[in-house]
Amino acid sequence: MAYRSLRPFDAEVKDGLWVSLRDVVPDDGDLIELGFDRLSKQSRFFRFMTAKKRLTGREVEQFAALNTADHAAVGALCMRQNRAHPVGIARYIRTNADDHAAEIAITVVDAFQDRGIGTLLLGVLAKVAQAHGVTEFLALVAKENDAMQNLLHELGGTDETPGDPEVNISIPIYQDPQHYPNNKVGKYVRQAYAQAELAQS
Template identity: 50%
Template sequence: MKLTPFHTILKDRTSILVREVTHEDRHLLEIGFAHLSDQSKYFRFLGHRKNLTSPELTKFTAVNGPDHVAVGAMVVGEPSPEPVAIARYFRLPDESHVAEIAITVVDSYQRQGLGSLLIGVLAKFADMEGITTFSALVHGENTTMLGLLRQLGGTRASMDGMEMNIRIPISGNTEGRSLSTVDDPFKDARRLASFQ
């Protein structure tokens, strides 16, 4: 199953394209990484980073399948490619119903709804693959990401030093009650994302 690429408008009226990441996107990941602040790099990788390694680029652009999915967003209408966000999940081998997620949004596009949209697209993939929960490892000082994950229904599962493990239910059921379309945190992604 493949995501049909789709366009949408951010809160600041920027037009973006959302699509699956492919093995040909290595250079786009490098461009996006170069536009991250040192703090964003630190929060994403839980340590200081100057660049992405070749093995990381290979892993991050692997072909999507039942255990791994990556989607990204690019600004539409720019003369050169402008990648602004990427999100991915990897199914946990010891908990087949759980997938670890990672989200990166370029600093100048944060707080525009991109993170929740891309996590929602991942959730739509995950629903079809029997994954019911996302797990995210987040630095305790990354208040923006912690706030986003809480908005999506995330709760702290554990803490190790400054790293928190947040669990997010992605099925339409939280604490035994069905979500309406009004309180579904993934409603925009469910409306926009379709598959071929």
């Protein structure tokens, strides 16, 4: 299946901040490294489940690889003083080539957290993923990461392996956004579906 690219668009989030959302591309290596440098120790641990101090060159290359139907990432940026600043990134990787499930990871730079950006990224990623045959997201979340667990649970996620120190949460992904829960998170995901447009196949 050919990848249907996300058409770049701007969205307003909490506190009047405008962010630009688009596919991650191979030229984004510097932005990915900059975003990582601006993560706190806790945010790095929540993303990588280890006390990671830096990204290797190979990791940067992998994280900025060209999107495919099986492995795609979308990023959020904001413009300040005519420069693009990394805000957040969301990624899915299909567990098997013929599977309908994909593992996900969502990271928002600390300075931009608590503004709904994680929910926006999740909604856009869900629309991209469902267009490529994904019907389930699998998220490995640190047990201490209450904010992410609450977000995924409000979107209909269920704990598959509620162990220690991580929780594996399964989230259904729908082609019709009206099937998402009738709550605040579901509303934001429906808005993300409405804003995000994909190139025709």
